[in-house]
Amino acid sequence: MFDTTRSVTDAEKAMYERDGVVALGNICPLDWVDEFRVALDEVFNRDTATGREGLMTGESRAGSRVDIAERMSGLLAEHDGSTLAVEPDRVPEGRNIVETDACSWHEGLRELHVSGPLPEIVAALTRSERVNLYSDQLFMKEPGSSVRTPWHQDKPYWLLQGSKVAVCWIPVDEVTVASGAMGYVAGSHRWGKVFKPNDFVTMKGTLNIPGLDFDGLDDLPDIDDRPDDFDIRRYEASPGDVIVHHWMTLHGSLGNVSAERLRRAASVRFAGDDVTFYKRPSSPEPFRNTVGLEDGDDLDDADRFPRAWPRRL
Numbered sequence: 001m002f003d004t005t006r007s008v009t010d011a012e013k014a015m016y017e018r019d020g021v022v023a024l025g026n027i028c029p030l031d032w033v034d035e036f037r038v039a040l041d042e043v044f045n046r047d048t049a050t051g052r053e054g055l056m057t058g059e060s061r062a063g064s065r066v067d068i069a070e071r072m073s074g075l076l077a078e079h080d081g082s083t084l085a086v087e088p089d090r091v092p093e094g095r096n097i098v099e100t101d102a103c104s105w106h107e108g109l110r111e112l113h114v115s116g117p118l119p120e121i122v123a124a125l126t127r128s129e130r131v132n133l134y135s136d137q138l139f140m141k142e143p144g145s146s147v148r149t150p151w152h153q154d155k156p157y158w159l160l161q162g163s164k165v166a167v168c169w170i171p172v173d174e175v176t177v178a179s180g181a182m183g184y185v186a187g188s189h190r191w192g193k194v195f196k197p198n199d200f201v202t203m204k205g206t207l208n209i210p211g212l213d214f215d216g217l218d219d220l221p222d223i224d225d226r227p228d229d230f231d232i233r234r235y236e237a238s239p240g241d242v243i244v245h246h247w248m249t250l251h252g253s254l255g256n257v258s259a260e261r262l263r264r265a266a267s268v269r270f271a272g273d274d275v276t277f278y279k280r281p282s283s284p285e286p287f288r289n290t291v292g293l294e295d296g297d298d299l300d301d302a303d304r305f306p307r308a309w310p311r312r313l
């Protein structure tokens with residue numbers, strides 16, 4: 001069991017509500033971060049042939065793994081470089097791994113999510129009595145991989161309904177602007193819009209997976225073309241920090257153009273008081289067809305969404 005090193009302040013709660021994002025400095029114990037880093041490395045170094053299959057079929061019981069740099073290399077010749085999600089004048093070098101839902105099969109990681117400092121932080125920020133773990137995504141940008149995480153909103157990807165969905169972004173390395181700092185469009189969670197899910201290979205291309213339905217969703221705004229029109233918050237971060245965003249807040253990250261700095265981080269997703277299951281037509285979740293819940297069901301009814309707050313005795 002690892003508790004937070006300090007409480008979330010009232011000013012931080014107000015900032016989360018107003019901006020849809022708040023950076024909490026020095027709030028996680030470093031011994032928890034150390035264990036977290038080991039678990040992330042076990043996932044990144046796993047021996048696997050699984051690629052996008054989980055995303056394509058929705059039948060996965062072991063998450064899904066994509067090396068975006070590898071996928072992109074095959075596209076470099078046919079794309080105008082400006083539309084690919086890569087830093088200007090760069091080609092991806094090294095790996096850019098995205099692992100989705102590793103907590104469904106890595107029990108140690110799931111335990112670190114549930115018994116660590118994150119559920120308490122989410123309960124405080126969303127003013128929730130109870131919090132369930134939803135899922136996670138792990139990101140490794142090797143030095144020079146240069147792949148950006150394009151602007152996107154999490155809501156269209158997930159099998160949930162409600163407002164108290166919060167995402168904790170945890171760096172296990174020092175993350176600088178050059179190594180891939182996160183950026184958020186403050187206030188975008190209050191625009192009342194749900195955007196088409198991005199394909200993560202191009203800056204604005206829509207996810208192309210058979211069977212998904214994007215009816216009624218909005219096109220992403222041209223954030224990079226008109227940056228002055230948006231309140232963009234960019235955060236460097238250190239181990240021990242957590243950046244928390246609302247699931248409707250637009251966010252993305254820069255590519256790692258540093259020569260030597262590895263950039264590993266996790267996004268851990270939690271659901272608070274008003275959140276229920278919803279088989280969202282636009283969701284590519286790898287576990288889309290294996291959850292066994294109906295729309296409106298309580299997350300407690302599926303083992304894969306363990307209750308994380310209040311703590312188990």
Ligand SMILES: O=C(O)CCC(=O)C(=O)O
Pocket residue numbers: 139149154167168169251252253265266267
């Ligand atoms: O670390 C990244 O590059 C992306 C993180 C992200 O999209 C998230 O936390 O939801």
